[in-house]
Amino acid sequence: MPSFAHLARLSDDTGLFEHARHAIARREHGYCTDDVARGLVVTSREPEPTEAVLRLAERYLAFLTHAQDDRGAFHNRLGHDRRWADRPGLGDWWGRALWGLGTAAGRSPAPWIREEALVAFGAGAARRSPAPHAMAFAGLGAAEVLRRHPGHAAAAALLADAAEAVGIPDPNPRWTWPQQRLTYANGALAEVVIAAGQLGDDGPLLGTGLRMLAWLRHVQLLDGRLSVVPAGGWRRGAVRLRHDQQPIEVAALADACATAATVTGDPVWDVGVRQAVGWFLGDNDVGTPMWDPATGGGYDGLTPHGPNLNQGAESTLALISTLQHARRWS
Incomplete structure (x- = not known):
C-alpha cells in the first residue's frame, strides 16, 4: 500500500x-x-x-x-x-x-x-x-x-x-501515435481516448485508444521490463535514448493500463500495471528501487548511475498513484 x-x-x-x-x-x-x-x-x-x-x-x-x-x-x-x-x-x-x-x-x-x-x-x-x-x-x-x-x-x-x-494515430504499426514525438505523460493521451470511447459508447474510438496504449507499452519494454521514454522525449526516426527516465511516465502508463483493464477485462493490461509497479521497486534499467522506504518519497529520476535522490512532489505523487493500483491484486 x-x-x-x-x-x-x-x-x-x-x-x-x-x-x-x-x-x-x-x-x-x-x-x-x-x-x-x-x-x-x-x-x-x-x-x-x-x-x-x-x-x-x-x-x-x-x-x-x-x-x-x-x-x-x-x-x-x-x-x-x-x-x-x-x-x-x-x-x-x-x-x-x-x-x-x-x-x-x-x-x-x-x-x-x-x-x-x-x-x-x-x-x-x-x-x-x-x-x-x-x-x-x-x-x-x-x-x-x-x-x-x-x-x-x-x-x-x-x-x-x-x-x-x-488526434488520430498514424495507421503505421511501427508508430501508432498521433504526434511525431513522444514527450511526457504519454499514457494520459491514450487513456483519455479509451475513456471517451467507453463512456461515449463509441467502439471505434475505444479501439483506437487501446491500439495507442498497446503500442506505447510495447515500445517502452526492454527485456520484459519497463524502460520509459526519457525526459528529452523521443522523436520518430531518431535514436532512442534511455535516460533520464521520469516517474511521471511510469505513473501515466500505470493509470492507462489500469483503465484499460477495467474497461476490457483483459489481463494483459494488469501485466502492464505490474510492470509499472515493478519499475519503482527496482525492475528497471539500472536494477535499483526508485523510492525511499524510510521516508515514503519517490526519487526524482532514473539516471545511468542510479536514482536522483531528491524526493520532490511529482515523483512522490507518481509513486503513490502507481502503488494505488496494486490494490487490484490484494
Whole structure:
C-alpha cells in the first residue's frame, strides 16, 4: 500500500511544495497547481482515507479553488509568500486542476469535498486549451465526473473534445501515435481516448485508444521490463535514448493500463500495471528501487548511475498513484 508520509512532509497549511533536496522541502521554490492537483487525485482515490489523508485532500481542494479565476482558468505558481507569480491560464495546470477536481467530485468519500469539487470543475469545464496534453488531463477529470454523474453535459462535451484534441494515430504499426514525438505523460493521451470511447459508447474510438496504449507499452519494454521514454522525449526516426527516465511516465502508463483493464477485462493490461509497479521497486534499467522506504518519497529520476535522490512532489505523487493500483491484486 502507498505511504502518504512524504506527501504530508511536503505539505503545509497552504498546499504542496514542489521541490525537495533529498527528503526536505525546498520552501523557497513555492507551490504549483500542477502538483497540488495531482495531490488531490491521489488523496481522492483512497477508498478509506485516514483522517490525515482527508485533511490533505481538503487542503489541496482549497488551494485549487483559490487558484481558479472567475472565468475558469487557473494560476499555476504560488510563492512561499502566498503571492501568485503568474496570470491565470489554460496550460497543463488547468488540465490537471480539472483532473484533480473531477477525481474528487467522482471518488472522494467525503460529500463536502465532492460537492465543492464539482462546483469548481463545472466552472473550468467550459474552457478549452490549445494544448493536447492539457486537454487530455482535463478529459481524465471529465471521465471521473461522468462515472458518478452520467448526465453531466459539460463533462461529456469536455471529454469528447479532449479525445479530438489528442488526434488520430498514424495507421503505421511501427508508430501508432498521433504526434511525431513522444514527450511526457504519454499514457494520459491514450487513456483519455479509451475513456471517451467507453463512456461515449463509441467502439471505434475505444479501439483506437487501446491500439495507442498497446503500442506505447510495447515500445517502452526492454527485456520484459519497463524502460520509459526519457525526459528529452523521443522523436520518430531518431535514436532512442534511455535516460533520464521520469516517474511521471511510469505513473501515466500505470493509470492507462489500469483503465484499460477495467474497461476490457483483459489481463494483459494488469501485466502492464505490474510492470509499472515493478519499475519503482527496482525492475528497471539500472536494477535499483526508485523510492525511499524510510521516508515514503519517490526519487526524482532514473539516471545511468542510479536514482536522483531528491524526493520532490511529482515523483512522490507518481509513486503513490502507481502503488494505488496494486490494490487490484490484494
